Amino acid sequence: MPVLDFKEIPEAHKATGLQDTFELFARDFLSFMGYKIISHPDRGADGGADLIVEKKRTGVGGETVVRWLVSCKHKAHSGSSVSPTDDGNILDRVSSKKCCGFIGFYSTLSSSGLSGVLEGIKDRIEFQIYDRERIEKELLHSARGLEVAERYFPISLAAWKTNNPEPAKIFADEPSLKCKVCSKELLDKDDKGVITLWQRIRTDYENEPEYFEHIFWTCRGNCDRALSQNIRSKAKGLTDGWEDIADVMMPTVFIKWAISILNELHRGTIYSDEAFNQLKEFLLNIYPFVCRHLTDKEKERVQSLMMIPSYLGGLGYEG
Numbered sequence: 001m002p003v004l005d006f007k008e009i010p011e012a013h014k015a016t017g018l019q020d021t022f023e024l025f026a027r028d029f030l031s032f033m034g035y036k037i038i039s040h041p042d043r044g045a046d047g048g049a050d051l052i053v054e055k056k057r058t059g060v061g062g063e064t065v066v067r068w069l070v071s072c073k074h075k076a077h078s079g080s081s082v083s084p085t086d087d088g089n090i091l092d093r094v095s096s097k098k099c100c101g102f103i104g105f106y107s108t109l110s111s112s113g114l115s116g117v118l119e120g121i122k123d124r125i126e127f128q129i130y131d132r133e134r135i136e137k138e139l140l141h142s143a144r145g146l147e148v149a150e151r152y153f154p155i156s157l158a159a160w161k162t163n164n165p166e167p168a169k170i171f172a173d174e175p176s177l178k179c180k181v182c183s184k185e186l187l188d189k190d191d192k193g194v195i196t197l198w199q200r201i202r203t204d205y206e207n208e209p210e211y212f213e214h215i216f217w218t219c220r221g222n223c224d225r226a227l228s229q230n231i232r233s234k235a236k237g238l239t240d241g242w243e244d245i246a247d248v249m250m251p252t253v254f255i256k257w258a259i260s261i262l263n264e265l266h267r268g269t270i271y272s273d274e275a276f277n278q279l280k281e282f283l284l285n286i287y288p289f290v291c292r293h294l295t296d297k298e299k300e301r302v303q304s305l306m307m308i309p310s311y312l313g314g315l316g317y318e319g
């Protein structure tokens with residue numbers, strides 16, 4: 001599904017002679033892509049050239065500079081593709097502006113008719129088409145691209161950011177949780193792994209408080225199993241509980257988790273010094289991921305988690 005809604009950029013206003021936002025967007029996009037802007041979009045008649053840009057190219061014979069004529073067509077509001085009539089006389093326009101390449105910068109797609117025309121002249125000039133799909137792909141995969149996108153597509157970007165959260169910048173150091181077994185950074189992985197909490201098995205539930213001996217975080221699967229075997233062979237009388245780290249990173253689950261830990265402490269649960277320090281380290285490193293809205297996917301996940309009996313009890317005030 002497309003992320004950027006090109007209708008956020010207003011339609012061209014040739015009649016008012018105002019600089020068109022779409023052309024300004026083309027200028028910012030191409031300079032983000034490393035092109036040097038030779039002639040800026042300006043008012044009034046443009047003689048078939050919205051922009052002229054240059055890019056250095058390094059080849060066998062050294063460095064050459066390629067000059068491109070840029071043609072901007074903003075048809076997102078009608079939704080129709082760019083036809084040979086919309087973008088005519090490409091060859092003449094390119095040579096009259098002393099360029100050797102043509103860039104079509106389109107908020108929709110190029111029609112098959114136009115693609116045919118371009119194929120027919122590709123022996124004489126180079127061409128590139130930046131259509132809505134290619135523009136979006138380029139912008140969304142870098143921080144600088146996102147800045148450009150945010151300027152021209154504020155509504156689209158706000159929705160996208162909610163569903164692609166970045167950790168908030170809260171502490172001087174980047175958050176980090178390294179797998180106890182293989183030392184890989186869990187926060188960089190798609191699957192953030194699991195946190196396991198090891199407590200002493202109680203014989204007298206009435207009078208014996210819960211006692212947490214160790215807290216560890218590891219990759220899911222092999223590392224988790226290796227650690228588990230190691231602990232069980234070394235220390236008898238311990239049992240483990242675990243949580244998906246990605247679950248605890250969800251704002252709603254995080255606060256429920258924190259509150260239930262407070263409740264346990266209040267009831268007399270004991271943590272070893274080591275376990276308590278680990279718990280604090282975990283919460284501190286998860287926190288930057290938590291300061292945000294829920295993504296749409298998480299909203300569903302939280303709802304299904306709340307259906308599980310152990311999660312019932314709202315935010316855990318009583319549990």
Ligand SMILES: [Zn+2]
Nearest residue numbers: 179182219223
């Ligand atoms: Zn690991």
